[in-house]
Amino acid sequence: AKTKGRNAYQFFEPGLAAGVLERLMMETALRGAAGRGELRLHFQPQIDLRSGALAGVEALVRWQHPQLGLVSPAQFIPLAEEVGLISEIGDWVLQQACAQMVAWEAQGLRVPRIAVNLSVQQIEDPQHMARVAQALAHSGLAGARLELEVTESLIMRQPEQAQRHLQELLSLGVEFAIDDFGTGHSSLAYLRRLPLHRLKIDQSFVRDIGEDSGGEAIVHAVIALARALGLHTVAEGVEQPHQAEFLRQAGCDTVQGYHFGRPMPAAQLLERWLDAPAR
Ligand code: C2E
Ligand code: CA
Numbered sequence: 140a141k142t143k144g145r146n147a148y149q150f151f152e153p154g155l156a157a158g159v160l161e162r163l164m165m166e167t168a169l170r171g172a173a174g175r176g177e178l179r180l181h182f183q184p185q186i187d188l189r190s191g192a193l194a195g196v197e198a199l200v201r202w203q204h205p206q207l208g209l210v211s212p213a214q215f216i217p218l219a220e221e222v223g224l225i226s227e228i229g230d231w232v233l234q235q236a237c238a239q240m241v242a243w244e245a246q247g248l249r250v251p252r253i254a255v256n257l258s259v260q261q262i263e264d265p266q267h268m269a270r271v272a273q274a275l276a277h278s279g280l281a282g283a284r285l286e287l288e289v290t291e292s293l294i295m296r297q298p299e300q301a302q303r304h305l306q307e308l309l310s311l312g313v314e315f316a317i318d319d320f321g322t323g324h325s326s327l328a329y330l331r332r333l334p335l336h337r338l339k340i341d342q343s344f345v346r347d348i349g350e351d352s353g354g355e356a357i358v359h360a361v362i363a364l365a366r367a368l369g370l371h372t373v374a375e376g377v378e379q380p381h382q383a384e385f386l387r388q389a390g391c392d393t394v395q396g397y398h399f400g401r402p403m404p405a406a407q408l409l410e411r412w413l414d415a416p417a418r
């Protein structure tokens with residue numbers, strides 16, 4: 140059997156054998172999934188809290204496996220990163236996301252911005268910049284309408300390199316959001332040096348609204364920090380109206396969550412938002 144690096148030891152622990160086999164099968168199946176047309180993009184609306192208008196969407200990948208059904212990214216993205224398949228998947232996501240924006244526009248729906256998640260390997264890949272440039276050029280989408288989401292932990296792995304890479308990408312006009320803010324160990328000194336546009340408040344803090352005053356204090360502090368750094372805020376995982384109301388009063392700019400819409404296929408987003416009056 141083919142074993143990989145730090146997982147090799149698992150073969151000597153009987154209880155884990157099934158898990159290893161499952162992983163190997165999954166890896167084999169994931170190889171070429173993009174080429175076989177098994178990946179799907181879903182889009183989750185981001186709503187401007189002041190106007191109620193659609194501010195943008197986040198592109199979230201799914202894997203439609205012939206036997207397993209729709210596999211969640213939480214299951215296959217970490218594996219794809221580990222076995223070096225994320226660049227292939229990431230490229231597909233990027234191209235698809237840009238093409239979809241142009242397609243919506245042709246159908247009469249203008250989505251102001253699309254956010255795409257980046258992985259460590261992508262930002263450490265010297266070819267990444269060219270791939271982003273190509274996705275924009277092929278689709279004809281303006282760079283300013285593409286937002287790349289990076290997590291704190293991704294940045295902090297190699298802060299100087301990440302900073303250089305983001306600066307380069309900036310020349311394409313793209314924007315950057317820091318994802319899952321507050322859950323990683325980031326140095327504010329580094330964050331301040333990055334060309335960021337938006338800060339995404341992690342859903343764990345949003346969940347605390349109305350439940351835990353410490354969590355609410357963190358939400359206020361993050362919004363104040365973002366303001367001080369000149370960044371916009373997006374709160375994630377907003378499931379309830381009282382959370383949205385708290386965020387509005389706290390001065391949060393944009394919200395994303397099941398209360399406003401789950402990640403959905405492109406056609407469904409079009410149906411829901413085409414000619415939708417500002418709420
Ligand atoms: P993320 O970037 O933090 O994305 C937000 C996740 O929260 C999504 O899960 C979304 O469906 C979920 N979510 C949104 N609103 C709510 C809510 O109100 N309540 C709850 N409980 N959850 C909500 P999803 O789509 O399963 O994606 C999971 C993670 O997989 C993402 O977390 C991201 O880290 C990764 N991922 C997804 N697509 C891609 C991709 O194209 N590339 C890379 N590198 N990673 C991706
Ligand atoms: Ca994200």
Ligand code: CA
Pocket residue numbers: 318319339341375
């Ligand atoms: Ca997030």
Ligand code: CA
Pocket residue numbers: 319
């Ligand atoms: Ca997350």
